[in-house]
Amino acid sequence: GENVEQHPSTLSVQEGDSAVIKCTYSDSASNYFPWYKQELGKRPQLIIDIRSNVGEKKDQRIAVTLNKTAKHFSLHITETQPEDSAVYFCAASIGAAGNKLTFGGGTRVLVKP
Amino acid sequence: NAGVTQTPKFRVLKTGQSMTLLCAQDMNHEYMYWYRQDPGMGLRLIHYSVGEGTTAKGEVPDGYNVSRLKKQNFLLGLESAAPSQTSVYFCASSYSVHATNEKLFFGSGTQLSVL
Numbered sequence: 001g002e003n004v005e006q007h008p009s010t011l012s013v014q015e016g017d018s019a020v021i022k023c024t025y026s027d028s029a030s031n032y033f034p035w036y037k038q039e040l041g042k043r044p045q046l047i048i049d050i051r052s053n054v055g056e057k058k059d060q061r062i063a064v065t066l067n068k069t070a071k072h073f074s075l076h077i078t079e080t081q082p083e084d085s086a087v088y089f090c091a092a093s094i095g096a097a098g099n100k101l102t103f104g105g106g107t108r109v110l111v112k113p
Numbered sequence: 114n115a116g117v118t119q120t121p122k123f124r125v126l127k128t129g130q131s132m133t134l135l136c137a138q139d140m141n142h143e144y145m146y147w148y149r150q151d152p153g154m155g156l157r158l159i160h161y162s163v164g165e166g167t168t169a170k171g172e173v174p175d176g177y178n179v180s181r182l183k184k185q186n187f188l189l190g191l192e193s194a195a196p197s198q199t200s201v202y203f204c205a206s207s208y209s210v211h212a213t214n215e216k217l218f219f220g221s222g223t224q225l226s227v228l
Contacts, residue, residue, distance in 0.1 A: 049216075
């Protein structure tokens with residue numbers, strides 16, 4: 001089955017700096033890659049996703065890049081703000097059905113003011 | 114529109130006790146899921162349902178049972194709780210496998226401790 005590795009497990013950045021989280025996946029057939037954000041004590045929420053037919057997607061200060069050849073994808077957060085502090089999960093699946101999603105272990109991001 | 118509602122929010126069990134977690138969604142979603150969240154292991158799928166009356170095993174189904182008697186409800190049962198089942202449990206739902214946006218809508222979670 002699919003295996004998703006996520007690094008780093010924790011990330012501390014200064015407010016205004018950029019943060020990058022990387023994930024690798026094992027199944028070359030995977031074609032859907034969402035990112036979920038979980039604030040402390042809250043439920044995970046989808047922040048951005050990308051499909052294998054595109055290499056990059058942006059939404060304001062966040063962007064995701066995908067390298068299908070190397071089987072890795074990354075989340076980039078620019079101009080970090082305190083409200084970006086959270087745990088971020090990457091995931092991969094063949095097709096977009098939730099029962100096919102495999103999640104990474106999560107990255108705890110702390111933005112220091 | 115409440116979204117996905119889970120009850121209870123917290124529960125402490127003794128080893129061997131049983132309990133049921135309830136998940137309800139009011140978005141008319143076809144798919145419903147139960148995940149457990151453990152430190153460093155992300156979210157792991159326990160069981161899921163693709164529609165009323167159907168259930169299927171996920172990645173870590175042992176020790177759990179589920180039922181989907183009504184489209185809006187998905188129950189997770191622990192028949193004989195074990196300390197290894199101490200975790201945070203999340204219910205989620207999504208519209209359909211055929212939709213172009215398979216966003217998962219999560220409930221607020223249940224913190225379960227088994228002593």
